[in-house]
Amino acid sequence: MQIDDTDRRILRQMMAEPGLPTAELAERAGVTTPTCWRRIERLREGGVIRGEEAVIDWPALGWEVEVSLRFTLDKTNPRAFDEFIAAAREVPEVLEIQSFLGSTDMRLQVIARDMAHYQEIYRNRILTLPHIAELDALMLISTIKSSAELPV
Known part of the structure; x- marks a missing residue:
């Protein structure tokens, strides 16, 4: 367009x-x-504007912990990606699911109310996701810039 x-x-x-x-x-x-x-x-x-959405301030609602989880999947199973994605979609605290080329296959953005809640999510929902070969967690300390604006 x-x-x-x-x-x-x-x-x-x-x-x-x-x-x-x-x-x-x-x-x-x-x-x-x-x-x-x-x-x-x-x-x-024309698909240029795909929608309008509310931007939620999660900490204002009591969701204080945000973690980016990076996964390398066991690719010996041809359905590893599909099964991982399907299971990750079922975790309500997962805000975002992304797939990558490179050493990281998938990334999940996860929120929790506090560290105890995150630990529960991690043990009971994240570690039970299928086909995980490696997992790396990055805890968000602060957001320096967050913008969807580009020069048009």
């Missing part, structure tokens, strides 16, 4: 402040409200 400068202005404003009403977004992007609405719909239909 081709996008022009007007689309880029709209996208920049949406990324900067996702909750803007269409009228204000249009004003900031320098277009009329109907034009802005039509452009947004076209960007959605």
Whole structure:
């Protein structure tokens, strides 16, 4: 899908402040409200805008521990990836599942209320995932930058 400068202005404003009403977004992007609405719909239909989501502040809700778990899978079983992913999807505390090329096959982003809760998740849900050959845990200390914004 081709996008022009007007689309880029709209996208920049949406990324900067996702909750803007269409009228204000249009004003900031320098277009009329109907034009802005039509452009947004076209960007959605074209797959450029895939959706809008709430960004949750997990610590504000009492989820204080965040851990990135990196896995190397036992690839002797041809279904190792599919079975691992299916089982990982069943763990409610897993926020994100990613697959990689390289020495790490999979990464899970896991949250817990506290260290005792994390230890329970780790022992009862993570270590029981199928086909784990190696596992490395990285505990989040602080987030320096977190942004989905790119220059458009």
